Amino acid sequence: MDTTQSDGSGGRPAEGPSRSGSPSQSGGGSDGAPDPRVPWVVGITGASGSLYAAAVLRGLIDAGEPVDLIVSKAARLTLIDETGRSVRDAHWKDDVSAWIGRELAHADVEYWRADDFAAGPSSGSYRAKGFIAVPATAAACAGIALGLSKDLIQRAGEVNLKERRPVVVVPRETPASRSHLQHLLELHDAGAVVVPATPAFYAGSRDLDQVVDFLAGRILDAAGVEHGLYRRWKGDLGAARDDA
Numbered sequence: 230m231d232t233t234q235s236d237g238s239g240g241r242p243a244e245g246p247s248r249s250g251s252p253s254q255s256g257g258g259s260d261g262a263p264d265p266r267v268p269w270v271v272g273i274t275g276a277s278g279s280l281y282a283a284a285v286l287r288g289l290i291d292a293g294e295p296v297d298l299i300v301s302k303a304a305r306l307t308l309i310d311e312t313g314r315s316v317r318d319a320h321w322k323d324d325v326s327a328w329i330g331r332e333l334a335h336a337d338v339e340y341w342r343a344d345d346f347a348a349g350p351s352s353g354s355y356r357a358k359g360f361i362a363v364p365a366t367a368a369a370c371a372g373i374a375l376g377l378s379k380d381l382i383q384r385a386g387e388v389n390l391k392e393r394r395p396v397v398v399v400p401r402e403t404p405a406s407r408s409h410l411q412h413l414l415e416l417h418d419a420g421a422v423v424v425p426a427t428p429a430f431y432a433g434s435r436d437l438d439q440v441v442d443f444l445a446g447r448i449l450d451a452a453g454v455e456h457g458l459y460r461r462w463k464g465d466l467g468a469a470r471d472d473a
């Protein structure tokens with residue numbers, strides 16, 4: 230099975246936004262009425278760290294935030310490697326639900342194919358709260374910084390930067406080369422918040438889930454989304470360890 234390819238659906242996913250059916254298409258029409266749906270565009274790229282992506286998605290959903298999800302071709306490989314799970318375009322809702330452990334029936338999550346350059350998030354006129362790339366490959370960081378638009382994730386990142394919306398990138402590569410660092414600096418200078426996938430251990434984390442949630446919480450902090458994913462520092466040395 231080639232899990233990196235779409236599924237023979239002939240282009241459009243069986244589930245997910247259609248040109249006529251997406252909520253984003255139904256609200257702010259030519260009458261100029263405000264579109265009630267303003268999602269976070271979340272791009273998952275092929276860096277190690279699918280756990281971080283799942284935790285961020287859960288955090289956004291639990292906060293009641295609408296999400297437009299894009300999964301790169303390479304991210305399907307890291308997802309399979311790290312979790313044994315697939316995200317198939319035609320079955321994204323079931324696949325993502327099983328992966329992140331959240332029922333999506335009542336969550337406001339839409340899905341765009343990574344090769345769909347005509348998708349909503351490819352345009353600055355498409356309403357979005359901002360963009361989060363988690364985890365972000367060195368390739369995606371370079372592509373967004375340079376405006377390569379190799380796929381919809383890179384395009385959406387660049388679009389949200391040019392629209393001066395919040396952009397959070399979570400690079401995961403080590404050690405960093407000079408070009409990696411240069412691209413991250415360019416993203417920072419363009420207005421992005423760079424949140425390297427480097428968890429801290431001052432919040433009393435005892436297991437992997439808590440380590441992952443700490444980083445997901447810092448990513449949501451950078452986006453300005455409320456959550457209770459980790460114990461914030463309160464100025465008492467060792468208190469988190471005592472409480473854990």
Ligand SMILES: Cc1cc2nc3c(=O)[nH]c(=O)nc-3n(C[C@H](O)[C@H](O)[C@H](O)COP(=O)(O)O)c2cc1C
Binds near residue numbers: 369380
């Ligand atoms: C199992 C696996 C783990 C990978 N981990 C990383 C990583 O941590 N960081 C990174 O920059 N690239 C990583 N890569 C390489 C990227 O997937 C590759 O550069 C890809 O072209 C990125 O494409 P994308 O940015 O469109 O997802 C990994 C690849 C595989 C198969």
